[in-house]
Amino acid sequence: MLKGRDVVSIRDIAKSDIELLLRRAEEMEAGLVAGTPPDSLRGKIVSTVFFEPSTRTKMCFQAAVKRLGGQILNLTSVQASSMKKGESLSDTLRIIDGYSDMVIIRHALDGSARYAADICAHPVINAGDGGNQHPTQTLLDLYAIRRMKGRIDGLDVFLVGDLKHARTMKSLLYGLALFKARVTLVSPQGLEMNPKVVEEVRGKFKAEVAESGALDLKQADVAYVCRVQKERFADPYEAELAQKKFMVTTESLKGAKGDLVLLHPLPKVDEIAPEIDGTKHAKYFEQARLGVPMRMALMAEVLGV
Amino acid sequence: MPGELVVEKIENGTVIDHIPAGLGLKVIGMLKIPRSSKAALLLNVPSKRMGSKDILKVSGKQLDEKELSKIALVAPAATLNVIRDGAVVEKASVRLPKELKGVAKCPNPNCVTNHERVEPKFGQEEGGKFRCEYCEMVFEAGELIL
Numbered sequence: 001m002l003k004g005r006d007v008v009s010i011r012d013i014a015k016s017d018i019e020l021l022l023r024r025a026e027e028m029e030a031g032l033v034a035g036t037p038p039d040s041l042r043g044k045i046v047s048t049v050f051f052e053p054s055t056r057t058k059m060c061f062q063a064a065v066k067r068l069g070g071q072i073l074n075l076t077s078v079q080a081s082s083m084k085k086g087e088s089l090s091d092t093l094r095i096i097d098g099y100s101d102m103v104i105i106r107h108a109l110d111g112s113a114r115y116a117a118d119i120c121a122h123p124v125i126n127a128g129d130g131g132n133q134h135p136t137q138t139l140l141d142l143y144a145i146r147r148m149k150g151r152i153d154g155l156d157v158f159l160v161g162d163l164k165h166a167r168t169m170k171s172l173l174y175g176l177a178l179f180k181a182r183v184t185l186v187s188p189q190g191l192e193m194n195p196k197v198v199e200e201v202r203g204k205f206k207a208e209v210a211e212s213g214a215l216d217l218k219q220a221d222v223a224y225v226c227r228v229q230k231e232r233f234a235d236p237y238e239a240e241l242a243q244k245k246f247m248v249t250t251e252s253l254k255g256a257k258g259d260l261v262l263l264h265p266l267p268k269v270d271e272i273a274p275e276i277d278g279t280k281h282a283k284y285f286e287q288a289r290l291g292v293p294m295r296m297a298l299m300a301e302v303l304g305v
Numbered sequence: 306m307p308g309e310l311v312v313e314k315i316e317n318g319t320v321i322d323h324i325p326a327g328l329g330l331k332v333i334g335m336l337k338i339p340r341s342s343k344a345a346l347l348l349n350v351p352s353k354r355m356g357s358k359d360i361l362k363v364s365g366k367q368l369d370e371k372e373l374s375k376i377a378l379v380a381p382a383a384t385l386n387v388i389r390d391g392a393v394v395e396k397a398s399v400r401l402p403k404e405l406k407g408v409a410k411c412p413n414p415n416c417v418t419n420h421e422r423v424e425p426k427f428g429q430e431e432g433g434k435f436r437c438e439y440c441e442m443v444f445e446a447g448e449l450i451l
Contacts, residue, residue, distance in 0.1 A: 110441075
């Protein structure tokens, strides 16, 4: 049951709740396609509090609220708030919580969403906390994979790129392990997934997790690519080299399965060659669109409407 | 015996024994010792079990939960003797608690607990490791900042 709960980490959500969300997202999507989405959030106010840049996540949440007939309060940045005058994060959150039925937060500090959940009386949804978690991205990724491949369990899913810094990958690995996908982690040297995270999913779910330093996608049913987070590198040249080595091109897709699905949390920069966008494999724009019905489903479940 | 150091008995207080040699100074630094208390720290005491060990004797002092947790993180093999009226009334080994609240700081510099006024919390995982309840990173007990 998600009603009244905070959604801070994918680790907090039971598999049965994720399955419920996958079903409810299908209903929401059907409603959107038919032009008759439910007005479940009518009379509700949802605050989007983003202290870090975002295009998709913020606009996707805002679209989902509007599709459900709700209202949005939007805080854009520290610069545009009283925090610029020295107000603490906790005071800012208390004020926003008093105006809202739900708070959606993104912040650069790891654990900031849990902190917000401690402070706010209304449910808090984590839209990304530093390098830690991005649970709603994982929910939409699981929904996209199941929509595109018909299942998640038993699929060979390759996670490719900067697995050290990408919070989406950490959350997704956990979600894939929960659903018994076989995962291969492909990353440049030095950008590997935190071994403690890998150890945890292997131990907890008996998950099959392989690791590779080479971009070979022949066995993949799904390749999920993320960008090298250059802003987290001390030396931009090193970041550039790491990115070039792991760029997905038509060459690197030779020998890949015909129904390989390529996903990406976006924004993509240089990690997927532009010519890939037009191929049957490129599903990342559709993936981004599917975030709307999944976030509609999540907010409706959390608000119990 | 010639050359042997003699430390007087304490009437009321606590003796922390089996501290790994070299960690006694760290342990004494973690405790809130009243100004009126007498304390003796013995370093590199020969030990059959450990080879050598440190021992801390503090008069007029009972350890609280936070202090016990801190000692368990630094010296998990330490033992406690509670002394009343010159006699040992309680012997115990320190144990790592299931949950640490306000005992240690998170080693992750980007963790919200190192930036906002929030009490750090850790839950014990398998293998005696600890997970920060905020940033969710997992640490060995010895990695936590005291």
